[in-house]
Amino acid sequence: MTTTSVPATAVVVGVDGSSDGRRAVQWAAADAARRRRPLHLLHGHEWPTITYPMAGMALPVIYETETRESPARILADAVLQARDVDAELQISTEATAELCVPALLEASRHASLVVVGNRGLGGFTALLVGSTGVELASHATCPVVIVRHAEHPDGGNTGRVVIGVDGSHGAHEALGVAFEQAAFRGCGLTAIHAYHRPPAGADPGTIRHGERLMLAESLAGWREKYPQVDVRLDAAPGRAGGVLTDASAGAQLLVVGARGRGGFVGLLLGSVSQAVVHHACCPVAVVRHPDR
16 A cells, blocks of 8 residues: 555655665554554655766666665565564555655654664665654654664663653653653653763762762652553763763663754754764664754
C-alpha cells in the first residue's frame, strides 16, 4: 500500500534496504506494537542523472526497470520484517522522489517518533553516524531515534531506559519520552545528572547528595504520573557526554534533549546530544524542545 500522508501519531521509519535500515525497521515495529501506534515505512529516493554522448538516447530498458522497482522491493521487504515483529501492526508505506532527509522532516510534523539507522546506504564507513541521523536530530519536529548497531557488554543499566537530566526545557520533554518508553517496555528508568567536578577541599559526598536532591525534584511530577516505573537516580561528576555514554552500556534506550543548558543559542544540536549520538552503546532518542 502506498500513501501520501503520514497517519496521525505514527511511528515513522526511514527505509533504505541497508543492514542498519533493517535494524531501524525492527526497532520501530517493536515500538509501534508496544505503544499501539501505526507504523509508516518511508523510502526517500533520488533519481539518478545520466548523460549520454548521443542526444535523444533512451535509458536502457533493464536499468530503468531495476531503478523504478527498487523502492517497491525495499518497502515490501520492510513490511515483511515489521510483520515478523508483530503480525497485527497497522502498516502504511510511502516511496517518494524527494531526498530522504526532507521527506522524513516533513513526516516528523505528524509523527510521534521518527526512527533511522545510524548509517544507511552510501554512508562513509569511517563515519560513526550518518548525516541523516544528525540532520533529523537537529531539525525534526518530533523525537528522533537513531538505532546503533554496535554490540557492547552489559553495564549497570542493562535492560533499563537511561535519561540525561540537566534541568533545561529540553530535558523536561525528554523526561516525558523516557518515562513513556520505560512504562511501555515494563523496565526501569535511570535518570542521570552530570555535574562539574568539585573544587579542591570540597566534600564530594555533600555535593553529590545535593545534586541528587535537585535531580529528584525535577522528576517528582513524572514519578507520580508513572508510579509503575522503577526509578533510579544517579549524579556523577564529569562531562555529560562521557557520563551518559558510559551509562548507556546494556541499556535499551538513551534519551537526551537536543540542546541543554550552556549550549550556544545558534546550535540546534548541543555538544552532549552530539556526543551520545556518535558514541552511545544503545539506540539514542533525541528530543527537541517545541519552541526550538
